[in-house]
Amino acid sequence: MTQSHSQPVPRTETSGPRARRPHIRFFGQLIIAFAVVILLAGGGTFLAGRFALSRLESYARQNPSVAMRIWVDRLSRYYARQGDWDGVDGLIAGYPCGPGWSPWDQGWQEEYTVATPDGVVVSASDEERLGQTLSPPQSTLATPIVVDGHPVGLLLMSPFVHPKVDLRAMHRFALNRFLLTGLAVAGLALIAGLGFSRLISRPVVRLTQATQAVAAGDLEVRVPDRYRGEIGELASAFNRMAQELARADELRRNLTADVAHELRTPLSVIRGKLEGVLDGVYPAAPEHLEPILDETQVLIHLVEDLRLLALAEAGQLPLDRRPMDIGDLLRDAQVNFGPQAADRGVTLALDLPSQLPQVVADWRRVSQVLGNLLTNALRHTPQGGCVTLSAAVVSNPAKGSEGRCVQVAVSDTGTGIPPQDLPYVFERFWRGDKSRSRAGGGTGLGLAIARQLVEMHGGTIEAHSAPGKGSTFTFTLPVSPRAG
Numbered sequence: 001m002t003q004s005h006s007q008p009v010p011r012t013e014t015s016g017p018r019a020r021r022p023h024i025r026f027f028g029q030l031i032i033a034f035a036v037v038i039l040l041a042g043g044g045t046f047l048a049g050r051f052a053l054s055r056l057e058s059y060a061r062q063n064p065s066v067a068m069r070i071w072v073d074r075l076s077r078y079y080a081r082q083g084d085w086d087g088v089d090g091l092i093a094g095y096p097c098g099p100g101w102s103p104w105d106q107g108w109q110e111e112y113t114v115a116t117p118d119g120v121v122v123s124a125s126d127e128e129r130l131g132q133t134l135s136p137p138q139s140t141l142a143t144p145i146v147v148d149g150h151p152v153g154l155l156l157m158s159p160f161v162h163p164k165v166d167l168r169a170m171h172r173f174a175l176n177r178f179l180l181t182g183l184a185v186a187g188l189a190l191i192a193g194l195g196f197s198r199l200i201s202r203p204v205v206r207l208t209q210a211t212q213a214v215a216a217g218d219l220e221v222r223v224p225d226r227y228r229g230e231i232g233e234l235a236s237a238f239n240r241m242a243q244e245l246a247r248a249d250e251l252r253r254n255l256t257a258d259v260a261h262e263l264r265t266p267l268s269v270i271r272g273k274l275e276g277v278l279d280g281v282y283p284a285a286p287e288h289l290e291p292i293l294d295e296t297q298v299l300i301h302l303v304e305d306l307r308l309l310a311l312a313e314a315g316q317l318p319l320d321r322r323p324m325d326i327g328d329l330l331r332d333a334q335v336n337f338g339p340q341a342a343d344r345g346v347t348l349a350l351d352l353p354s355q356l357p358q359v360v361a362d363w364r365r366v367s368q369v370l371g372n373l374l375t376n377a378l379r380h381t382p383q384g385g386c387v388t389l390s391a392a393v394v395s396n397p398a399k400g401s402e403g404r405c406v407q408v409a410v411s412d413t414g415t416g417i418p419p420q421d422l423p424y425v426f427e428r429f430w431r432g433d434k435s436r437s438r439a440g441g442g443t444g445l446g447l448a449i450a451r452q453l454v455e456m457h458g459g460t461i462e463a464h465s466a467p468g469k470g471s472t473f474t475f476t477l478p479v480s481p482r483a484g
Contacts (some may be wrong), residue, residue, distance in 0.1 A: 270296065370410055
C-alpha cells in the first residue's frame with residue numbers, strides 16, 4: 001500500500017482567509033473619499049451657518065442700532081417724567097417715520113412695538129397689537145427700557161416686531177436653506193466625483209487586468225500609455241516590463257532548445273561509437289575511440305561555457321583586477337593566433353598607438369574576451385582576407401573628464417552580419433547561419449560570454465557590420481586611476 005502525501009498549498013491573494021475578506025476596489029475607494037469630503041464640507045457649512053445665526057442673534061441683542069439706543073433713551077426719559085406709558089403715542093407721532101427713514105433722522109422704522117416689562121403691548125405701529133403679549137423670542141430680542149436701574153418697558157423694532165414673524169421658524173428656514181444648499185452642492189460634487197473617479201480608476205483597472213493576465217502567462221498583453229503624469233509613466237513601465245518578460249521567456253525557451261540541440265550531436269556520436277564497439281562492429285582501436293574523446297571534450301567545453309556564463313550573469317565570477325598594459329595583451333594575441341590565421345590564409349595585423357594608458361582588469365578574462373572575438377573573426381574571414389587588432393583611448397561622456405577608456409577593436413574583411421541579425425549577436429547560441437550547423441565549430445556562447453565579462457569590468461561591447469564588407473567588434477575598459 002502506498003501512502004500519499006499532500007503538499008501544503010501556498011497562500012496566495014486568491015486563497016486562504018484573506019480571499020474571503022471583502023475589499024473595496026479602487027473606484028469605490030475614490031467614491032468613498034469624495035463622499036467623506038462632501039459630507040464634511042456640507043456638515044461644516046450647516047454647523048457654520050447655525051453658529052453664524054446664533055452669533056448674529058446674540059450680537060443683535062447685545063448691540064442695538066443707533067436709532068434703537070436713541071429711542072430707548074428718549075422713552076426712558078419720557079417714562080421718568082410721566083411715571084407711565086400714557087400718551088407715548090403722541091411722543092412717537094412727533095418724529096418722522098416711513099420708507100424714507102434714516103438713522104440720522106432719529107425717527108422710527110415702519111414697524112415698532114413698545115411693551116411693558118411683562119410683554120404687554122402699550123404702543124405699536126400696528127394698532128391691532130395693542131394689549132397683546134410679545135412672544136418669548138420677541139421678548140428675547142427686545143431692548144429693555146430702564147429708569148433708575150429698574151426695567152419699565154421693552155422696545156422692539158422691525159423686522160422682529162410683527163406678530164406673524166416666527167423667529168424659530170426663521171431659524172429653521174435659514175438652517176433648511178443651508179441644508180438644502182449643502183445637499184445640492186453635495187449632489188453636484190458627487191456627480192463630478194463619479195466622473196473623475198471613473199476617469200482616474202479606468203487606467204488603474206486596466207493595469208490590474210493586464211497584471212493579472214501577465215500572472216496567468218499572457219506576456220503579449222499591453223496597456224495604453226496615452227495617459228499623462230504618474231499613471232502614464234506606470235503604464236509605460238508596465239509595457240516595458242511585459243516586453244522584457246516576453247523577451248526573457250523567449251530566450252529561456254531558445255536556451256532550452258539550443259542546449260538540447262548542442263547536446264544531441266555529441267551524445268549521438270558517443271552512443272553510436274560505443275554501441276559499435278560493444279557489438280563488435282568496431283574494434284576498440286584508437287581511430288574509433290578518439291571521436292568519442294573529441295565529442296566528450298565538446299561536451300566539457302559546452303558545460304564549462306554554460307557554467308562560466310551563469311556565474312558571470314549572476315555576478316559571482318571572481319575577477320583578479322590589476323593594472324595591465326592592453327598593448328602587451330594585443331601583441332600576445334597576435335603571436336598566439338598567428339599560426340591559426342596563417343593556416344586559413346588570413347592576415348592578422350596589429351595597429352597600436354605609441355603609448356596606451358594602463359587599464360584595471362583581469363588579464364585572463366580580458367584575454368578570453370579577445371580570444372573569443374578573434375576566433376569568431378577568423379572563422380568568418382575568407383582566404384586572402386585580413387583581421388586587424390587595434391586600440392585607442394576614448395572618453396565616456398556619461399562620466400565626464402574621469403571617464404577615459406581604452407577601446408579595443410577586432411575588425412575583419414569577412415562576409416559581415418545581416419542588419420536583422422546584428423541586435424542578436426551577443427545572445428546565447430546565436431549563429432549567423434540559420435541551419436545552426438556545428439561544422440563551423442564553436443558553441444554559440446563565445447560572444448555572450450564576452451559581453452558578460454566586459455560588463456563585469458565596467459565596460460561596453462558593441463558590434464558594427466555591413467554585409468559583404470566585414471565586421472568590427474569593439475569593447476572598452478576603464479583606464480587605471482593612476483594612469484596619467
